[in-house]
Amino acid sequence: MVVGGGISGLAAAYTLARARQAGAPIEEYLLEGSPRWGGVIRTEKFDGFVIEGGPDSFLTEKPEAAALCRELGLASHLLGSNDRERRTYILHRGRLEPLPDGLYMLVPTRLWPLVRTPLLPARSKLSALAELFRRPSGDRADESAASFVGRHFGPAMVQNIADPLLAGVYGGDSENLSAPAVLPRFWRIEKETGSLTRGVLRARRAHRREAASAPLFTTLDGGLEELVRALVERLEPSRLLLGQKVEVLETGARQPKGRPRWVVRVSEGAAIEADAVVLALPAYESARLLARADPVLAQRLGEIPYSSAVTVAFGFESKDVKLAPGHGLLVPRQERRRLLAVTFVHAKFPRRAPPGKLLLRCFLGGTRDPEIIGASDEEIVGWARKELAAILGLRATPLFHRLTRSPQAMAQYTVGHLERLRAIEARVKQLPGLSLSGNAYSGIGISDCIRSGQAAAARALSV
Ligand SMILES: Cc1cc2nc3c(=O)[nH]c(=O)nc-3n(C[C@H](O)[C@H](O)[C@H](O)COP(=O)(O)OP(=O)(O)OC[C@H]3O[C@@H](n4cnc5c(N)ncnc54)[C@H](O)[C@@H]3O)c2cc1C
Incomplete structure (x- = not known):
């Protein structure tokens, strides 16, 4: 049983499905609490724009995401970043200065x-x-x-x-x-x-x-949600349970082999038994589900903090905007702005905006500005536009905007993280059949999450 239908849970469920097709005697299910698959991965396409609300790409040097895309038949959809224009600016004393060449x-x-x-x-x-x-x-x-x-x-x-x-x-x-x-x-x-x-x-x-020869970033021509769709298509519909929020995870009665099964209680009161459970959830959510089964583990999981992200994408007519060539800009804390970063999406990847149009994506929130997630759309869009005007001199009226909130989505590996992980792993070892995956543990990127989902599935198979 896999709980959580973000990229980590989908990668775990896909690994289990492949094992079953290869003869493993298992019945795998994937439960997702929300009405859609993909977690923070969300792509919207319209009028020739490809707009990501969450991640926009993966690091090419981490191989898992591209390898999975190839396995799913998406090789011809892989799209490298346009590194000839790879210049990033830093806002420094109100001016944009390029990061020095050769900075790794x-x-x-x-x-x-x-x-x-x-x-x-x-x-x-x-x-x-x-x-x-x-x-x-x-x-x-x-x-x-x-x-x-x-x-x-x-x-x-x-x-x-x-x-x-x-x-x-x-x-x-x-x-x-x-x-x-x-x-x-x-x-x-x-x-x-x-x-x-x-x-x-x-x-x-x-x-x-x-x-x-390798581009720094890779994405998919139709956006990262293509990967989500390809994974879902490979899973049997009868084993996919959408809109099923898990509330509690408990250990059930002992089996003849001496090991208790897990009981997964879903929001509507249903209880599903399983020999193995992969929790592909934010750590605080795994902590909530495990509070009864293992309060010590729940406490350690609950110690991993998260921050929220807000992105606002704006489309513009190219003729209305003058930008220096590059992939975007970063804003240091001492500049006292709400924007954390801006990606020049049309320049970072080909075919993200139709000819004659530009696509900019602003990042806000994080630990620097935790309150912004609760602000209204109008306020956030207003702040983003004001800061784009101040930083880039961009005063043109956008063709459209798209705002996405990702509350409590980014795990923070704060000092003590590795020690915390060791304690969590030691505790999980004592709970046969339980595996954890997701961005809270050993990497926050898409490839890290895929690797963690695959490893959690492998552990579940070894039960
Ligand atoms: C704005 C943003 C930009 C990013 N940019 C990049 C990038 O460019 N490149 C990159 O590599 N990474 C990026 N990341 C990080 C990366 O996207 C995430 O770390 C990764 O997608 C997390 O996947 P996940 O499956 O672990 O978690 P999630 O996507 O959070 O999925 C968890 C799922 O569990 C479900 N769930 C929660 N509770 C329950 C429950 N009780 N029962 C059932 N289901 C439940 C949720 O609904 C959700 O679908 C970005 C993240 C954000 C937010």
């Missing part, structure tokens, strides 16, 4: 752009050069992303680059997010190489050919 996430790998960028003061540039000579150090168990990046490149790199990047990905705050959890690769490099810049350059040399 937050690690500078090219000298001249680093020297020239106005985003970092001279002292940070010197820290970045000195960083090249750091020796391996690995004595810390955990630390905030701000402290980690600050140790390597100084505070301006944190404020002007790392914090807005993390706010864009996690809707989170670099002072609270855990470096080993949200920057695991850099955390490893520090232990092995000492210098992040040396480590990144070394890895680049090893993968030069692939890195040169």
Whole structure:
């Protein structure tokens, strides 16, 4: 039994269905509480626009999402980002400054752009050069992303680059997010190489050919909901239960083999028994369902905080808008704006807007602005337009707007996350037949969620 029909639960259900078709003696079901599949993935298409309300793409270097798309017959629909125009701007003292070329996430790998960028003061540039000579150090168990990046490149790199990047990905705050959890690769490099810049350059040399040819992001021609539809189409309709919110998960009577079955209680009072249950839900929701079966586990799950996201997409006539070439912009906290980021969607991917039109998507909310989720549509759209006018000088009337709220959707891997995960895993091990998946544990991206759904299904099959 899989509970939760977002991408994690769909990936788990699909893995189970494949196993049954290959002869595994199982009867799998997928329960989703809302009236639609896909969770935060939502695509709307009209008049030649492809508008994402949730995620718009996956990182190409994480292979699970593209591999699943290929398996589902969507290979010809995969669409790479238009990296020739891959320039991201940072709002810095009211002006848009490009991120320096050669910046890999937050690690500078090219000298001249680093020297020239106005985003970092001279002292940070010197820290970045000195960083090249750091020796391996690995004595810390955990630390905030701000402290980690600050140790390597100084505070301006944190404020002007790392914090807005993390706010864009996690809707989170670099002072609270855990470096080993949200920057695991850099955390490893520090232990092995000492210098992040040396480590990144070394890895680049090893993968030069692939890195040169692969786009940074991949999406689907018709939007990410194509993946959701393809998964649902591969599942048997009689095993898909939509609009079935699970309220409680309990252990039932002991079976002859000595192991109790799980009892899944649904909102309408129905109780379904299962040997194995995959909870593909936000951690706070898994905590609620497990409060009776294992209060300690429920408490640890409830400790994983979440932030909310709001996106507003605007369509414009191209002739009305003058934009610098690039994929979008990020807004650091100290600029005191409500916008966290803006994606120039028409430039990031081909065929997102019809000829002669532009599509911009604004991100708001996150831990920086938790109240905005409760504001009215009019207020949010008004704020977004006002800030687009202030930042981009964009005063034209949009052709349309689309506002999407994703409440409590982004898990925050705060300091202590890995320790919390260990405690959760130890507890889950004591509950045979229970598996957890979703964005609360080991990666928030689409590929991470698919991997976690597949792994949870594999655990359920081993019962
Ligand atoms: C605005 C936004 C932009 C993002 N951008 C990107 C991006 O560009 N690239 C990327 O890789 N990732 C991105 N992410 C992250 C990624 O999209 C999510 O982490 C991922 O889709 C989460 O999938 P999930 O299945 O774990 O959870 P969800 O999508 O939250 O699905 C959980 C499902 O469980 C259901 N449910 C909840 N409670 C119950 C219950 N009691 N009973 C039954 N069903 C229940 C919900 O209705 C929901 O359908 C973005 C996220 C957001 C919100």
